Amino acid sequence: MKQTSTQPETLSRGRTNLALATLFLGMFVLGSGELLVVGLLTLIAADLQVSIPTAGVLVTAYALGLAMGARS
Structure with missing residues (x-):
């Protein structure tokens, strides 16, 4: 039986900064x-x-295009 961890995985600082920069852009x-x-x-x-x-x-x-696209 496979054991699963209950702790969430954390992203490295570099990956977190990249994700935030992508969202900002x-x-x-x-x-x-x-x-x-x-x-x-x-x-x-x-x-x-x-x-x-x-x-x-x-x-x-x-x-309207944004609103309809957000529903998808």
Whole structure:
């Protein structure tokens, strides 16, 4: 019969720092992606030749995409 340890395995300090850095980078990219569209909204609206509120639907579509992706 195989014995199992009741103590949780601990990660080395280097692996912990790598995991935290990866999480930080991922959140930075996602956060920047969300806020970048808002800052460029007037340029996007002008480029697509639509009104600013119509171009603002991109922010809503992105938020819905994140919400639906989080359900999976």
